Amino acid sequence: xxxxxxxxxxxxxxxxxxxxxxxxxxxxxxxxxxxxxxxxxxxxxxxxxxxxxxxxxxxxxxxxxxxxxxxxxxxxxxxxxxxxxxxxxxxxxxxxxxxxxxxxxxxxxxxxxxxxxxxxxxxxxxxxxxxxxxxxxxxxxxxxxxxxxxxxxxxxxxxxxxxxxxxxxxxxxxxxxxxxxxxxxxxxxxxxxxxxxxxxxxxxxxxxxxxxxxxxxxxxxxxxxxxxxxxxxxxxxxxxxxxxxxxxxxxxxxxxxxxxxxxxxxxxxxxxxxxxxxxxxxxxxxxxxxxxxxxxxxxxxxxxxxxx
Ligand SMILES: Nc1ncnc2c1ncn2[C@@H]1O[C@H](COP(=O)(O)OP(=O)(O)OP(=O)(O)O)[C@@H](O)[C@H]1O
Numbered sequence: 001x002x003x004x005x006x007x008x009x010x011x012x013x014x015x016x017x018x019x020x021x022x023x024x025x026x027x028x029x030x031x032x033x034x035x036x037x038x039x040x041x042x043x044x045x046x047x048x049x050x051x052x053x054x055x056x057x058x059x060x061x062x063x064x065x066x067x068x069x070x071x072x073x074x075x076x077x078x079x080x081x082x083x084x085x086x087x088x089x090x091x092x093x094x095x096x097x098x099x100x101x102x103x104x105x106x107x108x109x110x111x112x113x114x115x116x117x118x119x120x121x122x123x124x125x126x127x128x129x130x131x132x133x134x135x136x137x138x139x140x141x142x143x144x145x146x147x148x149x150x151x152x153x154x155x156x157x158x159x160x161x162x163x164x165x166x167x168x169x170x171x172x173x174x175x176x177x178x179x180x181x182x183x184x185x186x187x188x189x190x191x192x193x194x195x196x197x198x199x200x201x202x203x204x205x206x207x208x209x210x211x212x213x214x215x216x217x218x219x220x221x222x223x224x225x226x227x228x229x230x231x232x233x234x235x236x237x238x239x240x241x242x243x244x245x246x247x248x249x250x251x252x253x254x255x256x257x258x259x260x261x262x263x264x265x266x267x268x269x270x271x272x273x274x275x276x277x278x279x280x281x282x283x284x285x286x287x288x289x290x291x292x293x294x295x296x297x298x299x300x301x302x303x304x305x306x307x308x
Contacts, residue, residue, distance in 0.1 A: 084149025
């Protein structure tokens with residue numbers, strides 16, 4: 001019988017990493033809490049992988065420290081029992097079956113054999129477990145990486161770009177899988193440069209760009225700080241635009257007759273239009289995407305990266 005894993009935060013304190021003249025990570029600090037899914041987000045080259053490599057003991061920080069609880073990766077007696085890490089889902093032996101890959105890993109980490117079938121079940125791979133990995137889709141390889149992470153039932157999961165190559169159904173499966181793990185107390189840190197893709201997966205965000213941490217905290221508080229806006233449609237656009245101008249409200253006219261009104265809630269624009277006798281046929285709250293919130297943070301000159 002395994003004893004339940006002790007909830008373990010990830011603590012990154014003032015980590016910097018210099019490669020020659022390049023400062024890849026610049027004084028980054030954040031904490032990842034147990035029971036939460038935290039997105040480590042930023043464009044290509046922002047410093048995400050370097051930070052994760054430091055956390056996982058694969059690279060030494062120039063300054064600062066990164067720990068699981070109060071221990072660095074190197075200080076953990078059997079790391080697989082504390083942290084499950086997936087940095088690369090393409091490192092499996094193509095001729096070996098998924099089950100054999102996991103058995104070898106389990107043996108090396110002195111984990112009981114029965115756990116292999118449990119993690120195959122948890123990741124939905126039981127049916128394909130005896131087939132060689134060369135026949136697996138990218139999504140199945142991602143699941144096999146997750147299965148490997150779970151072998152030691154660790155309290156912490158660290159996943160580098162886990163949505164890479166997943167179709168919408170795969171992303172939906174990953175969301176439910178991660179939520180289940182977080183609800184069972186695991187600390188989950190996942191990196192991604194596809195901001196909108198992960199916005200529905202994460203509770204908290206750490207945003208990094210050019211090696212510096214720009215923001216850390218909950219998605220909800222970040223959303224709460226962004227300006228409200230409302231989509232409306234009206235058969236009387238001239239009257240509505242005149243009303244908005246009179247009342248000092250900024251708006252954008254978009255395709256299909258939609259008008260985006262800034263700085264108002266749905267009830268406020270409805271009340272304003274009703275009092276002025278302007279009919280509205282549609283009123284919908286506008287929700288800013290994570291990508292747009294990111295650009296608000298760094299300035300619009302960096303818009304290029306999102307489609308890289
Ligand atoms: N071993 C290395 N030697 C020199 N420079 C490096 C090394 N590893 C990373 N870098 C540089 O450090 C910066 C940060 O790279 P890193 O891979 O951490 O970014 P990233 O956010 O993970 O990007 P991506 O989303 O593309 O994986 C980049 O400019 C990269 O070229």
